[in-house]
């Protein structure tokens with residue numbers, strides 16, 4: 001088979017293309033219906049190659065959080081967090097828009113595409129009212 005499909009571009013590049021267009025996309029396996037992230041060529045659950053891009057709900061929960069110390073002139077301390085999305089996948093990102101030290105495990109967040117110094121990236125923001 002010599003057919004060149006969009007999949008031939010490599011999933012990392014496809015992911016980056018979506019992100020550049022302001023869309024955070026994950027994959028869903030047509031064979032077992034499970035969601036996949038980070039992007040893969042084969043489903044890690046069933047080894048099928050029927051992965052399609054889907055837009056996640058964006059709803060997530062903080063699984064773990066760390067404050068990384070950084071000099072104020074470099075932008076100050078920042079947050080690194082593992083977020084469990086409602087789709088059952090985990091991603092490493094940061095919770096933006098709040099003091100990094102106040103991000104806590106179990107906090108409800110939603111994903112959004114923000115601008116990083118190396119281009120668009122996925123960040124999370126707290127869902128208002130979720131902190132009790």
Ligand SMILES: [Zn+2]
Nearest residue numbers: 029032043046
């Ligand atoms: Zn699968």
